[in-house]
Amino acid sequence: MDPNEIKMMIENGMSNTLVNVDGDGTHFDALIVSTEFEGKSLIERHKLVYSVLGDAMKERIHALSLKTYTPEQWENHK
């Protein structure tokens, strides 16, 4: 699976979201900055991303490492 395809799925499935995905075809690392994460716990954030990826998460993606930030957290992190 192309990392770009994952990037597109997340960007299309969530609003106000910036995504960067690296990967080797089965293992991926995603960095996601989104206003949709505001007020959400880490579990809720990851579940949101998993729900956007749907069946791809079960079948085509073997492993996806997630880093999730709100825009404010990302500003402080940089």
Next chain:
Amino acid sequence: MSDAKEIIGDQIKNNKVILYMKGNREMPQCGFSARVVQILDSYDVMYETVDVLADPEIRQGIKDYSNWPTIPQLYVNGEFVGGCDICTELFQSGELETILKPA
């Protein structure tokens, strides 16, 4: 299927800290499971592990139980804490120590 759910419910209820993983703590079969074992071993805490590779029904069952698509999965005091990324983040921020303290 409902059997797996019942077994998992009992495991989580009867073990304050329980890790669903691939392999066991001596020989993890996946880098992500290995990382969470390493994190837990860095604390002075007793924990149980369940090897999902040993039982396909538990492997699928825990994903359904938590509504979470990946392994490993850590439960503390009956609460789902998260997978490898979340455990790593909570470890780095020091929050995991607070979560494990009452356990």
